[in-house]
Amino acid sequence: MGTAAEILVVTGDNPERIRSETTLAELVGIAPVPAGPGMTGGRRRVGHGGHRRLNAVICRTVIVRMRFHQPTIDYVAHRTAEGRTKREIIRCLKRYVIREVHHLLRPARRRPSAAS
Incomplete structure (x- = not known):
């Protein structure tokens, strides 16, 4: 609950500014x-x-995912096998979470209505 609230506080009532x-x-x-x-x-x-x-x-979201979210656990194992450090893996996962958040914040685009 706190995660969503913090995201909404930062983006404010104008998510269109985050292009x-x-x-x-x-x-x-x-x-x-x-x-x-x-x-x-x-x-x-x-x-x-x-x-x-x-x-x-x-960061807390990423840490929890690394512990309990199976796709993230698999990703961490794969990247560790490639020789990445835990810090690098967390950086990549944070960026992935931001991608997901941005996708959810993006305002629904209006589709042009079909001409009748």
Whole structure:
């Protein structure tokens, strides 16, 4: 219940201002940034800005999913076998949760009515 409430508080009564999943990720502070200068092998890290309370809520959601959600458990096992660290896996899962949240927040688009 607290998760949904926090998401609604952050997005406000105007979810249209969040035009893309990337915008929401930047607002929350989950958008990936390069890990360091120079050649980093494509590694990314999570930025330190954004709405920290919502970021904490998303992190708790990911931790619970890693424990109880079977598709997430399978994903973690697969990524661990690839050599990813737990921190990298959590970063990816946070972004996936943001994708799901953005999809749910997106206002229903009106379909053009058929000409009679």
